[in-house]
Amino acid sequence: GNSVTQMEGPVTLSEEAFLTINCTYTATGYPSLFWYVQYPGEGLQLLLKATKADDKGSNKGFEATYRKETTSFHLEKGSVQVSDSAVYFCALSDPIQGAQKLVFGQGTRLTINP
């Protein structure tokens, strides 16, 4: 079945540091890929998405590129801020298998220190 694997957390960085959170996936079809973010006390919010190979999703300074050859969708940001502290979830939606459900990674807790 489909699955998503994220790098283990927690991740702690200083403000203005470069961020990478790794995400790899297994899917039988051609999935859409997503990054969701959960700020303290809030629900999951869509951060960015990509629907086909080589697409780059971007939002709020975050980027992720859909790499079919490495089955990856790593999240990056050039200069993180304290307000980026949150839990980040990588997810996929596979139109071949279970078109409607999202399959999530385990989440990565990010803490940014001033």
Added chain:
Amino acid sequence: EPEVTQTPSHQVTQMGQEVILRCVPISNHLYFYWYRQILGQKVEFLVSFYNNEISEKSEIFDDQFSVERPDGSNFTLKIRSTKLEDSAMYFCASSHAMLAGINEQFFGPGTRLTVL
């Protein structure tokens, strides 16, 4: 900006009791979902609902679970006889439609269910 709301934010119940978790999806959305996250584990899909019926469910969603859209605004998850292992954060989500295979789901803040 429209958002998905969930009530209560925290529910504590005794094992064997019935609980109903409530959600109000975004008003013009057509697809509704429940997910859960056991502490320290992944967010897991439970069920999707469209056109007043279940369209997909996971193996977790057994006979103890049911969903309902009792009126035009609410979407509920009922657990008939709770077990200790049902303790988790339950998330409701909704989406407008599948556009070119993209299913962008909007999530509520979650209900934390604690079964004692």
